[in-house]
Amino acid sequence: MKSVLITGANRGLGLELTRQYLERGDQVFAASRQPEGATDLQALSQQYPGQLVTLPWM
Structure with missing residues (x-):
């Protein structure tokens, strides 16, 4: 399992990634x-508990 940080994860390409x-x-920090x-x-956070961490950006 890899850990991945994705910015702009709430829509478009970021959400799809x-x-x-x-x-x-993989574990995702969105x-x-x-x-x-x-x-x-x-x-997605409810569908993948413990695997997806949401973070505020800026």
């Missing part, structure tokens, strides 16, 4: 400006 790394079994308001990112 987050999904793909999680599906591979940074976005407002992670608590990123509904898709929060759904």
Whole structure:
């Protein structure tokens, strides 16, 4: 298992990369400006507990 940091993980390419790394079994640190308001990112967090860590960026 690798650890990956993705910025801009709440939408677009960042969100898709987050999904793909999680599906591979990697641990993902997903940074976005407002992670608590990123509904898709929060759904992934519930789907992959302990594997996805959301972080505020900036």
